[in-house]
Amino acid sequence: MDWSTSRLAPDELIFGRWASDLIAELPDRLSSRIHDNARRIPEQLALVEGTVRWNYRQLSAEITSAKAWLTEQSIRPGDRIMAVSENCRALVVLLLAATELDASVAIVNPRLSANEVDAIALDCLPRRIYYTAAVSLEAEQHGIRHQAQGLTHASLGELMISSVQNVEPDPVYREGHRQLAALIYTSGTTGQPKGVMLSHRGILYIASISGGMRHLTEGQRVYGVLPMSHVFGLSSVCMGSLYNGACYYAVPKFSPGAVFEALEQESITVLQGVPAMYAKMLEHLRTRQTPLKKESLVYMSAGGSPLDLETKQRVESVFNLTLHNGYGLTEASPTISQTRIDQQPLDNTVGAVLPMLEYRIQPLDKNATHNEPAGEGVPGELWVRGPNVMLGYYRQPEVTAACLTDDGWLNTGDIARVDDQGQLYIVSRSKELIIRSGFNIYPPDVEAVLNRHPDVIMSAVVGRQVSGNEEVVAYVQCDPGSVVTGQTLHEFIADQLAPYKRPSQIHIMDQLPATATGKILKGRLRDLANNEGH
DSSP states (O other), rough: OOOOTTOOOOEEETTTEHHHHHHTTTOOTTTTHHHHHHHSSSSSSEEEETEEEEEEHHHHHHHHHHHHHHHHOOOOTTOEEEEOOOSSSHHHHHHHHHHHHHHHEEETTSSHHHHHHHHHHHHHHEHHHHHHHTTTTTHHHHHHHOOOEEEEEETTTEEEEEEOOOOOOOOOOOTTTTTEEEEEOOOOOOSSSEEEEEEEEHOOOHHIIIIIHOOOOTTTTEOOOOOOOOOOIIIIIIIIITTTTTEEESSSOOHHHHHHHHHHHHHHOOEOHHHHHHHHHHHHHHOOOOOOTTOOOOOOEEEEEESOOOHHHHHHHHHHHHHEEEEEOOSSSSEEEEETTTTOSSSSSOOOOTTOOOOOOOOOOOOOOSSSSOTOOEEEEEEEETTSOEEEEEHHHHHHHHTOOOOEEEEEEEEEEEESSSEEEEEEEEOOEEEEEEEEEEEHHHHHHHTSSTTTTEEEEEEEEEETTTEEEEEEOTTTOOHHHHHHHHHHHTTTGGGGOOSEEEEEEEOOOOOOOOOOOOHHHHHHHHHTTT
């Protein structure tokens, strides 16, 4: 495939330094920069979990101690360990200690079902499984189910640990761009799980470049509620904070009330979330009586799923801050683009592609030649190449080959366009594109109109297969106590959408099905829509 017409995102100054220089100094292991910070800013606060507060000197010492402890537990270079865990100090230390030992960590959300957790374990074959029982009842229940042994670690708290398994280690490489650091599983709720192999360098590229673009540095206090079992929470929030000398607040579960409490009592300066989190925060603010206090907050961003303009505008109005946007996927560690800190975009751009990444918009026209990119502003399939692209899917070479070329080009599977200012816009996920009577319908366009209704918290639009065609079906979550009906919403959108874009049915739901990060499970809704249609 000829990629000679691909574009290279230009070098940029990031907080006073060129991105190319930051990339050149990336270390080969995740923990290296934390140890450097321990020497440079030893007393600077690094990690907070409840009443536990560690500075960089203490965090560095805990990593070194845990590395020796893992060795005593028969963890070898090349081994995989599995952490069934919510965000907590134990998970951070296990990740950094294990990867310093040249083992890798499969981070698994304990709120997955027993079948899902077991399928992941069967796929990655961990040497040992660690369950953070201190912060997660669900993790403890998985541990009990697996007959794991409980112990109280002097620094890390209550844990449960499986027995040692006789497994074959993976190859170990000195170079950070080859060495496996983390396995993040993506499969939804059905099918064989896919372990996305993320390298040390890929995660550190995001920590340095994306973190630097948010001006993360010592003194910043980052609210870490996005799960580290999701790559956004791992690379951007956790490692982005620690790499740049900021303080990471490890928060096991999202609660709107807890967010507002932290903004006030802990003077949180950086808040990152998925759009659904912000929607729930707005809902909480409408029902509580006390005013919002967020005097220290200087940066907010959304990612993980599409941010519609209505939600963005509502959040910005309440917080009086720009809600920055970005785009990525697990296979890209995850960030591909983000709005810059000095931007105040009025639309839903996901910003320019991160510096030094290559990208290409491939024409949707099947007859177009591969060396002919889509024209400016014309939607096409987005391909990217750079240090953040995954090593592949664990032990699934055929699945890997379907989206990753031998020379490192990743097919995101998403439909995007780039404007004349170099701003990227995600038009649709290619799998979500609805083709109705020959017309292309992009679900975010319909969702944006539905979300304009004042009683709508969030919505999800999917396609339903009918004889020789597709229908548009919408699922909507409204404010508790709202009297909005499907008919009300049909009337609301009637003059705002072309007839072919209007949903055939609008269903009101108490809660839209979502992952622990708040990402709406559209696959489940698509199944529901198709089952209802038969």
